[in-house]
Amino acid sequence: MADADDVRRLALALPHVVEIDSDGFDFRVADHGFVWSYPERRPGKPRAIRTDIAVLYVGDEAEKQALLLGEPELFFTTPGYDGLPLVMLWLAKVGVDRLEELVTDAWRMRAPDSLAGDLGGGGRPR
Template sequence: MADADDVRRLALALPQVVEIDSDGFDFRVADKGFVWSYPERRPGKPRTIRTDIAVLYVGDEAEKQALLLGEPETFFTTPGYDGLPLVMLRLTRVDAERLAELVTDAWRMRAPESVAAEVDDRFG
């Protein structure tokens, strides 16, 4: 079972990652977000930062749909994310190894190619 501290540890271990000041967690590489806390919005209520849910960059709609359809208990989306290559991940539904794979994959898709090439395959 993963949590926000696991996300923080994994993200900060990757090259050229910057943590953006926020009420939860927010990580970028080359000024591009790859994992951050889910800003839950409910009608008529202020936004709530959910650190038990991570928003992950997944690259494209095909990957997004594969995750949503393949593991609906782990991944979900909301209408506000329609058309965007992002999924929400319930952190309590993944272990540290799977989280490492997901965070590293999101980072690789956003990092400059020269930086991504420097990373070894320790996360899969």
């Protein structure tokens, strides 16, 4: 099963990725976040950075719902993410191969077309 070190290794293997200094992990391409640690907010308490949960950019609401409904053991959301094309992923429940696919897809959706070809295979997923 995967962990924050796997996220870091996979994200940094992608072209033009910048890691933002944080208490967890936070990766961007062309100034757009594509995977980061979940900043859990609990009423009356300070925000807690959860490195056991990754937030992934998924492109649109349809993809978000497909992941949430299709693999509820892996993905979840919170009211704070309503209307946003983001899902949370339990890292301990996902294999490294599946994590690589998810991180790469998130990168492709956030990278401008001028960078997407640098990955090989070209273009956007789907």
